[in-house]
Amino acid sequence: MPVIKKAIDTLTRYVEVIMAFCVIGIITIIIIPIPSGLLDFLLIINITLGVVILLLTLSTKNVLEFSTFPTLLLIATMFRLGLNISSTRLILSRGNAGDVIDAFANFVTGNNYIVGAVIFIIIVIVQMVVVTSGASRVSEVSARFTLDAMPGKQMAIDADLNSGMIDEQVAKKRRVDLQREASFYGAMDGASKFVKGDAIAGIIITIINLLGGILIFSMQNDMGALEALDVFGKLTIGDGLVSQIPALLISIASGILVTRSDDGQTFGKSVTKELLGVSKVIMVTAVVLLIMALVPAFPTTPFLIVSLILGCSAYLLMENEKAETQLAGNISEVIEDNKDKEENIVTTFQVEPISLEIGYALIPLVDEGNDENLINHITAIRRQCAMELGIVVNPIRIRDNLQLGPNDYLIKIKGNTIASGKIYINRYLVIDPGNTDFDLDGISTKEPSFGLDAIWIEEKDKEKADLNGYTIVEPVTVLVTHLKEIIKNNSSDLLGRQEVKQLLESTKEKYNVVVDELIPDILSLGEVQKVLQNLLKENVPIYDLVTILEVLADNGMLTKDIEILTEHVRHALKRTIVKKYLNSEGVLMVMTIHPDLEELIGGNIQKSLSGSIPVLEPNVITKVFDSIKNANDGLITKGIEPVILSPPKIRVALKNLISFTFPSLPVLSLNEIPNDIEIEAVGLVDKI
Template identity: 40%
Template structure:
């Protein structure tokens, strides 16, 4: 065998250099720019027929791949680049139309092969060489694409984009609630927020991308008629063809070009409709169709019976209907065999254990009152049993840890016990023996919470989320993906109870801070500042008075994490003031920057409301008349509480923390008055706002 002739050294060096360049290029980075430059080139540079065939084939191949990809998507965000793909494929088709139109008008007089084999094949094979048939087929394809698929997909995209944007605030609040409850960490919350933003961007982009598909269909019609009229004029006037010859040649070429572009356009339109109309269920489109369309054997059996009866009607195509009935009947038989096999393989359930005889009541069964307790019905026992996969204990530990990190002290362990007096799925939360919250959950179901702006209702048992009072629905686990796609926040029974527990801890933090907790706080502070603790308690301040000051802070939602600052302020002012409210006000002044940051976040300004001057003067006069037992006139007090509730709801609806600024003498009195009617309305004094924080007045509170 003859050996290969070696390349000359200059050529070898050039090829070697090209290989090195090709191996060093990241083609993922340059693929999009190359495609865009190629599209722009086809708009202005004439292409030979060979390249036209290559690019038309490439266009059809890409459209087919896009359609197949959408059939295997489990959720729309898995193809987040789809709006950009629609734009690029639309530009590719239009540039090919321009390039083909240039070739047809320049060389169409040479016959049907003038624009390449692909256009000729579609003109001859697909429409049988008959331009009248070609025009009709093209018109049908345009109607299907433009009127049916594109219009429907565009409408779904528009509605999805609107509902997704409307549901964003509710979803963000649900993420914040899970984060505050300790159910997720900061990383998971950041991931979920990014996914929500990506979802909104995707559906917004798809709403715009649907206009590209619609415009592409219109452009195909216009380009066809331009090619037809231009070809007739050029063929007859410039090349001397007869009207019949020019019509035959240019019509076949124009129809072939239109069909070559319209078929990929139709595939991309179908792909867009599939992506937009796909509901996330954890399955691809094929899996959803098979499981949901052919998953009910009773429906298949009824359908087979109806088709069989239709086949017996005289004059009907008996063979076709009997064949369809046989297919459906075969599917029913296969489903029946499968269910029988699964039933035979299933293990026989053991008999229920015999209930032990009830014991006599004794003094040992009388338990002391627990600071914090959770009573559960007998159906919820599995949630607190590790052997049965119960997650509630781990969730409660996470809630206690999260609460300790937020508020600065560790609450007593939650005493969990079963209670036969409750409903089977009921639970009850108690603080020092007093019921502070209750609800009912279903361990085998999931709760879909409506944060606002969901896109579709769910079938299930309507209920109310117990912690925050949001509307919710109990759904089957198989509906999880459907509910998530519709904008619901889906949680299990353990999460519902843990979230309710966290809300109770936040609301009753002051009651849960007892002597033991204060002693633990002082012991923990003594490990870092022993001299400060030694000088403060009991020399300057009793432990009970310190507990009262800390309870005042917790009652208004102020964490006591910075115990060193609190102790230093109390040590400084305790010799001059022994009143707990006055000491609390001094501590709040020192914690002012932290309190304001907690309410406004990293923003440079604090959005707040102020008191109406007339109301402020009335309150000051009332307080001066009787500083210790100040009472407002009942009608005025009722109007003030109503206005405060409305103000709190309005500011929260606008995404702001409800804050009211007032003078220092009124702050404590006003905060206690409004605490029950508007528990989330924070009352600050002007002195508590640091100098570097700007205040933006957004409303006025008056009565």
């Protein structure tokens, strides 16, 4: 075994040199005569290469898994032509081209070389007129459509990147794959011409072998014309078949490869699923064949046998469908990390921090055999939330709920429904990037995460949507994006004491001093939790936990007021807070507060269970809200997303006041703006 491994490593190391010698060898066999024994060996290699290429195309899931096919097609064609030339040289000079050609000649033609000639002509016609022409046309159309659809696919990649579904490395790989796919179809369009030319060359070489052999051996070797025709007719047909059969295999392989749809499965799995997927169709076919078997003019036995086979197959398929339906009706739970297979009695009545309930039509999304299943996406979401927000998201429990519609889903936090939606796993969600009406047929809807107008289209309309520049989103991506937004918007509710303890233990591995100093001597675990929750409520990430703990340790001896401690932490995290609100030029666009309103709020702040809040007259609050709405709407129409800039003493109270009416409008204090950040006032909040 070590010797074999060493040999494989050596071949791998010098594979470029070996390939170079192989290509040079192809040119060599065209020029230099080779013995019949070596020709037999090379012809067997040629047939083997054709079979291997055909089987590889049946095993690929998409064209990029066999992206070297166009180049390999050229090399295989040149190799085949080189062997054809070498065999022609032996036939015309010796009247014998080795055992392989002789075997094909005798086996196919028997005692009648005219039958062999007809078979050879049929193979050439099938290869050149049917398979190669069709594959060439498909490659040409696919190359054009792929190039036309590239802008739309690029936008889809950018949308996934911006939404956080993929990282920069995955986006870069998808862009490269997109370019490789376009290059592949373009190369296949040209490579198909080699196969067509090879078929024409095969016909010409065959005619040369037949006429040349008859003339040479009847004139120079005193062989009779009929005898020469009999000998060279068989050899010519044998030579033609030996060269054209591998050519036909590779032509079929090229046709299979370019006509495959990218469904992430091999050809065998795809055709089995689609051809035998509907048991009723198979059963009806069996009945039709049974009726034909009873017709007196038709042979009964063959029709009856095929009918029985199809009937049995249809019955088995029906039983399988019933089993799947019963399985979908049972109570099934899929735990995201899938490590604990048993639950104790206590966990059965505990409320999950976050859970996802799906209708029965969405159950295939959690199929573990699918690489792109929902569980893998949820794992990616948990990782992204940890990186972007600094929180630990508990494993998300997925349940089927037969009370829901087939395509519906619910997102629950601590047992309460927070959001719901509907997706179709056999359709695609199309979002119009502009303000034009959809020129597509489908089911109108709203994109659940951001409320954008959208439409669910079928697979057949996907290419048209690409060409029109629409953003196309996979159904699982729609659900996962919605789930991620819900987690981000409710991150403070998901951060319990247990999660805070996990964060502290992780931080303690490297920064044990600050953790030991703070807890429990200065603040309790619950007080630290409340500060972190306050930060998350206003979309402040807590991944810089060391800085947060140090600030709490510095100020926790002076005050236990959670709001004041939170404001101290916000001041320390000012660069983290401000950076996401800066425009492309690094300027912070703000709405300022009128001095009279500032004085009014500052003089009427009271503490409540929900925190500090200004106690104002209802008509004053209405006027303040109207002022904020008018200023904010006017700026958004100009493409400006402002923040409210507030004095430090009223920031918390003002944020609590507007949090229900304007939940996504940030309120920053002057203490949270670094000195080197440029501020531009673009609006005013007043009570008038």
